Amino acid sequence: MKRIVERVLTKDSLMQIINDLDKEGVPSPGHTSRQTTGKRSDSKQWYTTTLRSMLGNPQLLGQVIGHLAGAPGRVGAPGQPR
Numbered sequence: 801m802k803r804i805v806e807r808v809l810t811k812d813s814l815m816q817i818i819n820d821l822d823k824e825g826v827p828s829p830g831h832t833s834r835q836t837t838g839k840r841s842d843s844k845q846w847y848t849t850t851l852r853s854m855l856g857n858p859q860l861l862g863q864v865i866g867h868l869a870g871a872p873g874r875v876g877a878p879g880q881p882r
Contacts, residue, residue: 801860809853818846829854 807817820830827844854860 801854803850805855814848814851817850818848821846 804817808814822845825844826846828846828850
């Protein structure tokens with residue numbers, strides 16, 4: 801997720817990102833290799849809607865942004881409220 805956020809911040813398009821994820825063989829979140837319960841898919845293909853949904857998830861984003869700011873699990877710079 802960190803790599804995806806970094807690419808978005810450098811203004812790579814979502815299409816560029818998902819094309820690269822597909823080329824690298826990174827399974828999508830819905831692929832059977834990623835899930836132990838719930839609806840599963842045999843498709844490893846990424847979609848912009850999946851990526852957009854992940855980027856809008858506050859828990860995933862908070863962890864990544866906090867890590868980039870130097871404090872795992874924190875949003876914003878160290879010393880700022882969570």
